[in-house]
Amino acid sequence: MGIQGIVSIAIKQLARGSGLQIALLTSLVITLLTLVVGEAPPRILLLSLPVFSVLSAIFTDVHNIRSSFYALILVGATIRHVIAYSATIALMYVAIYVLPLAAIRFFTLPEYCLLALSLFTAVVALLITYYLHARSVFTLVTV
């Protein structure tokens, strides 16, 4: 079992759970909130939102991720594979929250640009998620 296979499994597993959908939804809402709220609240409050969103998404998928770890270990995965699995999940969440973070940092950009980009990203990501979910390709038996 190679690292590429583990990354593929992590992406598919994440896509099957509801954590990713929650992350996408909160990413969209945080972007909206940032655009509407302006500069009034302290920046630290807005910057902390993606952190809580990621944590909540991970909490939602915690049982799936935990069972995946057990399954991976059962089929002979080493610590290297587990780290690759965790890193893939973390990177996917970071990628999702790049948009609101950018909105918070550069909200002087035209608001409609950020909003359109946010909506586009969310729709595409949701389509990909549901496509993967529908196929339900992830089974450890096939690893």
Place this chain on the structure above:
Amino acid sequence: MWLLFVVVYAAVALIALLGVIKYTRIEVGHRRKYALRVRTSMSRFLLLTKVLKLLLTKPASALAIIALVIIILIPATAASYSYVWVTSKVRGPVEGYAIHIEFSEVVKRDEAINAIMKHIGSFVQSYSSYLRVVLEEPLNLSAAQDLIYVVVGVDEKLLKELIGRTDVSGCVVCRDTIQGVLAEEKGVKLLCVSPSKLASATLIGDEPLLPVQAYVGVKPVLPPPKNVLILKRGEALQLLNVTYDGISDIVIILSSYIPPNTISSIISELSGIKSLRYYLTNGTVLMYSTIPLPTERSIIVALIASLLASIIIVSIYTSLLPEIKLLYDRLAIQGMPPWGITLIIAILTSTTILGVGVVETGIIYGIYGGVSAFTSLITSAIVWVSAFSYLNKKSKPKSLLTDVYTPVTKRYDLVVKDAEIDVNELVDTICELIRSNEFFIVDEVSARSQDSIAYIHARLHYTETWGSGIDLNVAISKNSEVLVSISVTPWGIEEISEAVVQNMISLAVSRVVGGIRSWVYKA
């Protein structure tokens, strides 16, 4: 420093000692049966407190609380407010555009004028200042018809409009003097006027000269004219011992129309405004409400923050649901009714969302004011409702969602295929099982046995209620196998729910059936 260490050491030693004593008391000299009895006699409040404590110590709860605290702060810090214009019709004549500002107390004239000029100075054609004061202690004037409670200070222009002359200090409703005659009081020349003249006098438009004391419906209540003293403003200030140039009202005549939003800026500049009326030429008056209302943007921010908080908190608590269900299953075995899970979720969400939200709203009110507190309260309430509804729906099994309950049997026949069982021993076991049932207080247990037949009757009082219980009958017969027939009849002198009755029956039957099975297995 050494004293501190001694104190810390003594405290730790004391806590350890108390722990040891508590442990010893639990483990030594107490039978398991007694320990169980103590637990089930726990009050429902204490039980729910323990459940809540168990759930609050989970990391997910802490994360939910921190997320909520931070998200509530966002609408609070971003909240802004505006004042509302209320449109009305004015009955009196108004020439051109005018503004009447009434202060809740006497303010310095220069400061008020400067603030007004700063914002709308280029539109001001002229202005007049007035002083209207309700006295705390009445003034006794020999010429006046009655005690003076209200002193009104006017400019010479208004005094001339009122009494047609300015060579006197003011006017009053006199005691026995004819109208139009001068009365001198403490060196002040006052003209005697009729009460109706004072009552009908206006500042501008239909705004009465006499200060409005209250409203009956929309009709203003004015002080009786006989209790009012009209003076030139300067002399009124002297009479009232006001050392600065004070005013309570100002009427500004404008040269042209000003958008109401421009006038709104005066409100934020001036403090202590009681009312502001903006007279337009078409007979309309805009009354400015001094109650701040949140802007549309603030409400939108609060709603988006509510949505965000709802998603985050619901997803966090979803991860807690398996543990809540497990906890409920354990409590259900001990007699918690089916709606207990709703109660647990309600308490959890109320404590962590509504409780935290309300406390934070109070703090925000103290720091940021009412508008910020209002938006925070909106966020808290929406998050609580959405989280409670979602979790409550998700926590229930489908059978409960459709109100389909499995009926509890009142009769149960147990066949034991071990013919070596001694009937008397079985009777003793069942009696002990009945007596040791921690959910009931035993009123009566009687047993009769003869050869291979036995009969047990027990009257049990359910501990969760005060006047309900069951009659338990157990018939035992032994041939090639042992047949144990259990029947239960609930009774009660109080109105209890069907769920509680079902609980009683199942707790009594399951104890006897389970006890016999385990006894047979051990034997």
